[in-house]
Amino acid sequence: xxxxxxxxxxxxxxxxxxxxxxxxxxxxxxxxxxxxxxxxxxxxxxxxxxxxxxxxxxxxxxxxxxxxxxxxxxxxxxxxxxxxxxxxxxxxxxxxxxxxxxxxxxxxxxxxxxxxxxxxxxxxxxxxxxxxxxxxxxxxxxxxxxxxxxxxxxxxxxxxxxxxxxxxxxxxxxxxxxxxxxxxxxxxxxxxxxxxxxxxxxxxxxxxxxxxxxxxxxxxxxxxxxxxxxxxxxxxxxxxxxxxxxxxxxxxxxxxxxxxxxxxxxxxxxxxxxxxxxxxxxxxxxxxxxx
Amino acid sequence: xxxxxxxxxxxxxxxxxxxxxxxxxxxxxxxxxxxxxxxxxxxxxxxxxxxxxxxxxxxxxxxxxxxxxxxxxxxxxxxxxxxxxxxxxxxxxxxxxxxxxxxxxxxxxxxxxxxxxxxxxxxxxxxxxxxxxxxxxxxxxxxxxxxxxxxxxxxxxxxxxxxxxxxxxxxxxxxxxxxxxxxxxxxxxxxxxxxxxxxxxxxxxxxxxxxxxxxxxxxxxxxxxxxxxxxxxxxxxxxxxxxxxxxxxxxxxxxx
Numbered sequence: 348x349x350x351x352x353x354x355x356x357x358x359x360x361x362x363x364x365x366x367x368x369x370x371x372x373x374x375x376x377x378x379x380x381x382x383x384x385x386x387x388x389x390x391x392x393x394x395x396x397x398x399x400x401x402x403x404x405x406x407x408x409x410x411x412x413x414x415x416x417x418x419x420x421x422x423x424x425x426x427x428x429x430x431x432x433x434x435x436x437x438x439x440x441x442x443x444x445x446x447x448x449x450x451x452x453x454x455x456x457x458x459x460x461x462x463x464x465x466x467x468x469x470x471x472x473x474x475x476x477x478x479x480x481x482x483x484x485x486x487x488x489x490x491x492x493x494x495x496x497x498x499x500x501x502x503x504x505x506x507x508x509x510x511x512x513x514x515x516x517x518x519x520x521x522x523x524x525x526x527x528x529x530x531x532x533x534x535x536x537x538x539x540x541x542x543x544x545x546x547x548x549x550x551x552x553x554x555x556x557x558x559x560x561x562x563x564x565x566x567x568x569x570x571x572x573x574x575x576x577x578x579x580x581x582x583x584x585x586x587x588x589x590x591x592x593x594x595x596x597x598x599x600x601x602x603x604x605x606x607x608x609x610x611x612x613x614x615x616x617x618x619x620x621x622x623x624x625x626x627x628x629x630x631x632x633x634x635x636x637x638x
Numbered sequence: 639x640x641x642x643x644x645x646x647x648x649x650x651x652x653x654x655x656x657x658x659x660x661x662x663x664x665x666x667x668x669x670x671x672x673x674x675x676x677x678x679x680x681x682x683x684x685x686x687x688x689x690x691x692x693x694x695x696x697x698x699x700x701x702x703x704x705x706x707x708x709x710x711x712x713x714x715x716x717x718x719x720x721x722x723x724x725x726x727x728x729x730x731x732x733x734x735x736x737x738x739x740x741x742x743x744x745x746x747x748x749x750x751x752x753x754x755x756x757x758x759x760x761x762x763x764x765x766x767x768x769x770x771x772x773x774x775x776x777x778x779x780x781x782x783x784x785x786x787x788x789x790x791x792x793x794x795x796x797x798x799x800x801x802x803x804x805x806x807x808x809x810x811x812x813x814x815x816x817x818x819x820x821x822x823x824x825x826x827x828x829x830x831x832x833x834x835x836x837x838x839x840x841x842x843x844x845x846x847x848x849x850x851x852x853x854x855x856x857x858x859x860x861x862x863x864x865x866x867x868x869x870x871x872x873x874x875x876x877x878x879x880x881x882x883x884x885x886x887x888x889x890x891x892x893x894x
Contacts, residue, residue: 510743517729517740524727527687529715529744529792 351482352599358488360595361495364588365550366572367579368502369543371587374576375519376539379440383424385569386451387544388551389562391417393459395552396466396560406469413552414545421544425537455562463559472556491553498549499588505542506584515539567611571598574614578621580628589630640665640796640827641686641719646697646707648678648685655681656694657851663796668818668828670838670859672872673848679831680724682848683800687721688714701796716744720794724801726785730774734765737773737784741791750793758787761817779810786814790821797821798829803837815841835872839863847872 366384373381394416398409428443435443470490477484506512517525518535526532554568571594579590594617602610621628641663648656655678663669673679684690686699688711699707706714715721720741729737738758742751759766762783768776773784782802789797799818803811815837822828832838839845845862847855855865862868 510739513732513736513739514743516732516736517743520729520731521727523689524723524729525740526711527689527715527721527723528740528788529712530740531710531712 348481348603352603353596354482354484354488356596356599357592358491358595359599360575360592361492362550362553362568362591363571363575363594364591365495365498365546365553366568367576367587367591368499368584369547369550370573371576371581371584372502372539372543372546374581375584376515376536377429377440378437379429379444380573380581381540381543382441382444382569383448383451384543384547384572385565386448386455386562387417387420387424388547388554389565390451390455391420391544391548392466392551392555392560392564393455396464396555410552413548417544417548418541421540421542422537424544425540429536429540430533452562459562461562463561466555466560468552468556487553487556494549494553498546502542502546502584511535511538571614574618577618577628580631583628583630586628586630590628639663640702641829642698642700643682643686644698644700646682646685646694646699648681648690648693649695650681650690655851656685658697659848659851659853660697661846661853661856663827663829664844665795665827666822666825667844668822668830668842669844669846670830670832670842671846671848672832672835672838674833677848678851679848680800681851683721683798683829683831686714686798687711687719712744715792715794718795720789720792720797722785722789722797722799722802724804726778726781728773728776728781728784728788730772732773733770734773734776734784735769737788738791741788742793744792751791754791754793758790761790761820762787779806779814782806782810782814783817786817786821790826794826796827796829798831800831801833802830803832803834811837835868839873 366388369388370381370384373379391413395409395413398404398412399406404412424447428447429440432439432443468487468490470486472485472487474486475483476486476489506516514525514530514535515538517528517530518532522532525535550568550572551565555564558564572591575591575594576587577590578594579586579588581587594614597617598610598613601613625631639662643662644660645658646656646660647654647658659682671679671682681690685694686706688706688709692708694707697707698705701714701717701719704717706717729740732740735755738755739751742754745751764780765783765787768780773781776784786799786802802814802818806814811834818828818830819841830838830842839859839862842859845856845859846853847862847868855862855868863873
């Protein structure tokens with residue numbers, strides 16, 4: 348049983364980690380907690396659904412189109428709303444992201460209605476890959492793990508081994524200095540939003556088959572992802588991934604050994620606990636500034 | 639003229655910081671601007687670099703006869719101006735090498751970047767053993783060197799330095815100024831803002847003196863060095879006292 352628990356912890360954990368990563372990339376770059384992340388992912392998931400079921404595209408084509416849409420959605424969000432804010436503060440940014448969240452939620456409800464739809468992927472939750480006496484590994488489990496891993500590796504490579512990544516990290520540390528080194532900071536932030544939106548969309552596509560597809564589908568995962576990010580420290584990407592996996596584990600163990608009904612409360616409990624003990628997160632790097 | 643500024647006025651909210659200043663910069667020279675705290679030196683540089691939103695309120699800035707006021711900072715850098723800010727502002731959590739590569743962000747010629755990287759280590763041998771170290775772990779002097787090297791990596795025509803001597807020991811200050819001279823000899827025009835008037839006048843060809851957001855005096859460095867007011871108020875050299883051994887009146891600046 349413990350192996351089965353570990354597997355489901357890893358799967359939910361890596362999905363949380365993806366959402367947490369999406370939020371952390373933006374937070375690191377701009378200190379904006381993007382609460383619209385979930386709804387952006389939800390809309391992207393709907394796009395995949397429409398492309399698959401209404402237009403009958405093959406899955407890969409639909410995926411590529413969806414990710415392109417997600418990228419543009421992120422860029423447009425930054426360009427049309429975030430960038431327009433004049434001398435903004437944190438509160439202003441939170442209001443903007445919450446407003447955008449409501450806007451997307453409303454649009455999705457109007458366009459697709461609030462009925463719950465089933466969303467099927469080529470890798471299904473009911474097909475079993477490995478079955479032993481102690482655990483079952485479904486196709487969806489395996490695919491989620493692999494996809495999450497691949498995304499993390501790609502993100503790592505982009506950030507650490509490309510010119511774009513270098514520019515992104517420079518902007519994260521000191522926007523002013525990045526600008527007078529010739530980096531177009533606004534454009535880099537826009538691309539950051541785009542990449543983050545792609546990561547979120549992938550999380551959405553992985554979440555939809557295990558829950559259902561409806562406009563509220565990302566509410567729960569977003570809170571969990573946010574908790575994971577806080578747990579691992581919003582400022583450290585590896586920390587965020589570990590935070591996601593940890594939260595998945597804590598939640599599943601709690602659900603099995605303590606109470607299934609109160610499983611969802613765990614994330615909230617974790618946020619509170621972290622705020623009491625180490626507000627900057629478990630893996631925060633404290634860089635001491637020299638004068 | 640390489641850089642020309644005409645009558646610029648910069649405001650922070652309703653406070654006028656730059657009071658209509660003008661100057662022009664000759665290519666290939668070292669020009670120094672000296673002045674006390676709050677004179678507006680850094681504000682002027684930030685205005686030139688386009689780092690203050692919607693400023694200058696009035697006036698014209700041209701670089702190679704092209705207007706650059708209200709142009710985005712990254713485009714100004716692309717035209718060939720590099721900036722070494724006050725307080726260095728290196729990227730503390732990037733390695734020294736990555737810092738230098740950020741400096742070369744606007745360039746696409748890989749070979750040129752590589753050879754400039756080597757050249758930087760010749761200017762600043764202290765950075766050689768620290769290439770893979772995080773910039774935040776460097777000493778103040780090394781960070782200043784890194785900031786200068788980073789600016790040079792964009793292969794600029796004009797290098798603007800804001801108080802490179804800030805917080806450094808006298809020996810290091812001398813070394814930095816020696817390197818500034820060297821960089822100038824290698825063909826870069828230099829605009830230097832300093833509080834350390836002695837060093838600045840020594841190293842430069844042309845000197846401007848700024849007070850309360852205005853230039854009050856300018857001229858070739860030799861002339862400025864001998865100006866009585868400058869000697870007393872900026873270089874701290876007093877003229878011979880009266881015969882009785884004390885000064886009978888307090889000197890007033892003649893430019894007021």
